[in-house]
Amino acid sequence: MAIQVVAEQEYLVGTPTMIEGPAPKGPFMAVFEDDGDTGFFYALDTRVEGNPLQDAVHIYNSANVTNREKPVLAVIGWSIDNKKAVLLINDYPH
Numbered sequence: 320m321a322i323q324v325v326a327e328q329e330y331l332v333g334t335p336t337m338i339e340g341p342a343p344k345g346p347f348m349a350v351f352e353d354d355g356d357t358g359f360f361y362a363l364d365t366r367v368e369g370n371p372l373q374d375a376v377h378i379y380n381s382a383n384v385t386n387r388e389k390p391v392l393a394v395i396g397w398s399i400d401n402k403k404a405v406l407l408i409n410d411y412p413h
Contacts, residue, residue: 322396322405329390333381340395349395349404356381360406360413378413
């Protein structure tokens with residue numbers, strides 16, 4: 320599947336990080352967050368007032384990730400129809 324890359328960032332697992340990836344067209348946004356303890360990938364619909372969160376996927380517990388001292392590359396991409404998002408961490412899709 321071809322994707323439209325909308326965000327790329329290097330970070331260290333376990334370091335608070337937030338990466339926002341809005342869909343190129345439409346109201347959707349994907350967000351990756353490492354709060355220091357866990358990594359989550361969120362789907363948001365910006366048309367929804369109050370709580371736009373539509374879904375969340377647990378990606379990892381920081382304490383269980385090997386090689387945490389090495390930077391990783393997170394990429395958020397969208398499908399051509401702007402309805403499906405992917406999180407790639409070091410080229411591994413989530």
